[in-house]
Amino acid sequence: MTRRDFSERDIHMALDGELPGEERMAYDAWLEANPEMKAKSTRYIADRAAMRAALAGVMDEPVPARLRQVVLGEAPAKASAWRSRWWLSAAAAVMLAVGGLGGYVAGVDSIARGGDGDDQLAEQAIAAHVTYAAEKRHAVEVPASDKDHLQTWLSNRVGLKLVAPDLAAEGFELVGGRLLPAGEQGKAAMLLYEDAKGERISLYVTAESSETSKGTYAAEAGGPAAVYWLDKGYACAVVGSLPPERLSDVAKSAYGQLLAGISS
Amino acid sequence: MDDKKAAILSEIPRLRRYARSLLRDRDSADDLVQDCLERALVRLDNWQTGESPRRWLFTIMHHLFIDQMRKVNRRGEAAMLPLEAGEAQAAPADQVETIASREIMDALQAISPDRRAALVMVAIEGFSYAEAANILGVPAGTLMSRIARGREELRGLLDDTSRRRSIRIVEK
Known part of the structure; x- marks a missing residue:
């Protein structure tokens, strides 16, 4: 047998049972001679053990009846709202991965358990945006020139202390706002912003919320998207047709300021 | 119950474990498994007896997962704020x-x-x-x-x- 040089690649192969048996002894010798590589191997083995341990319990859980029923053809009609909600959880993981691990912990759980409140909020916010942002002359009821009145009026109607966020740093100026229905019998404030190119975004804020959730929602491909947050007692969606990163930046700034205003 | 269905049933625990590793949340993971099983049953005829049901089912589930992840990515992935410390929720019992x-x-x-x-x-x-x-x-x-x-x-x-x-x- 000819001696070959091993590399980090072989650590993975050895770990995954892909290293040819006849190379095993030479590999072990190489590992012993390379403490750094050995430490790496030891660590990967430990991480794998932790992963296996964390997931081991799943195999012992009783299979949920609904899964058995699908296979046995006894599946009850599934409510459409419930169907295929799992990807929201996946979405949360992707989104939170960007913000780092610290943000992840609660995110998936809160979104996965969210009912339809988040979809509903996002859909209403998008519908309002599509209807009013396209209006040139009648987009708002109260213009930005009357900002103080706008804020007081909307705060009183919606039942939240609303401070129109300053989005100048993101390139957006307040156009004005209007009052809209929300949910079953609630009210929502819509604040419309415009950038130098005439691109418009809207903030949709309501006190009608009993869920905690957050996410991104697009009613249709190519249409405006909503970045939304729901919390108990208030909910907010930022809607626009901006590139996702830009919409996300604007939304973060707007949400931070709204939250500061509401809790001030 | 026919053999194919019995074979699929016996794979459910593994499918659930894989789904849990992909999604973590139990209900979401089971929803993914359910979508996978539904799709598998519609395509039961595509599955040749003798072929490993495990590989067949994992392939179906993986496609479901990746398709959705791609859609999610197109929606914009950087939309989340880091959660406040106080928002962290305890895992259910x-x-x-x-x-x-x-x-x-x-x-x-x-x-x-x-x-x-x-x-x-x-x-x-x-x-x-x-x-x-x-x-x-x-x-x-x-x-x-x-x-x-x-x-x-x-x-x-x-x-x-x-x-x-x-x-x-x-x-x-």
Whole structure:
């Protein structure tokens, strides 16, 4: 047998049972001679053990009846709202991965358990945006020139202390706002912003919320998207047709300021 | 009950484990399994007896998962604010986890979906490189690099977590 040089690649192969048996002894010798590589191997083995341990319990859980029923053809009609909600959880993981691990912990759980409140909020916010942002002359009821009145009026109607966020740093100026229905019998404030190119975004804020959730929602491909947050007692969606990163930046700034205003 | 259905039933625990590693949340993971089973039953005729039901089902589930992840990515992925410390929710009673389990599951969720799937497929589900590459529909070389990068990313995240814990940074 000819001696070959091993590399980090072989650590993975050895770990995954892909290293040819006849190379095993030479590999072990190489590992012993390379403490750094050995430490790496030891660590990967430990991480794998932790992963296996964390997931081991799943195999012992009783299979949920609904899964058995699908296979046995006894599946009850599934409510459409419930169907295929799992990807929201996946979405949360992707989104939170960007913000780092610290943000992840609660995110998936809160979104996965969210009912339809988040979809509903996002859909209403998008519908309002599509209807009013396209209006040139009648987009708002109260213009930005009357900002103080706008804020007081909307705060009183919606039942939240609303401070129109300053989005100048993101390139957006307040156009004005209007009052809209929300949910079953609630009210929502819509604040419309415009950038130098005439691109418009809207903030949709309501006190009608009993869920905690957050996410991104697009009613249709190519249409405006909503970045939304729901919390108990208030909910907010930022809607626009901006590139996702830009919409996300604007939304973060707007949400931070709204939250500061509401809790001030 | 016919043999095919019995074979599918016996794979459910593994499908659930794989789904849980991909999605973490129990209900979401079971929803993914349910979508997978529904699709499998519609295509029961495509499955040749003698072919491993495990590989067939994992392939279906992986396609469902990756399709959705791509859609999610198109919707814009940077839309989340880091959660406030106070927002953290306790795991439900039936999902009691040790700190070590929680940390590794959190870290697993934070690595890219492609790497997560490749790593879990081999390290947890015990598929060979050839089988996993086949299920994931990628060349073996791609699979290997995803596994290697996945392991490295996971290690980095776990190190970050333990560092953060040891110096007790409270993020506000």
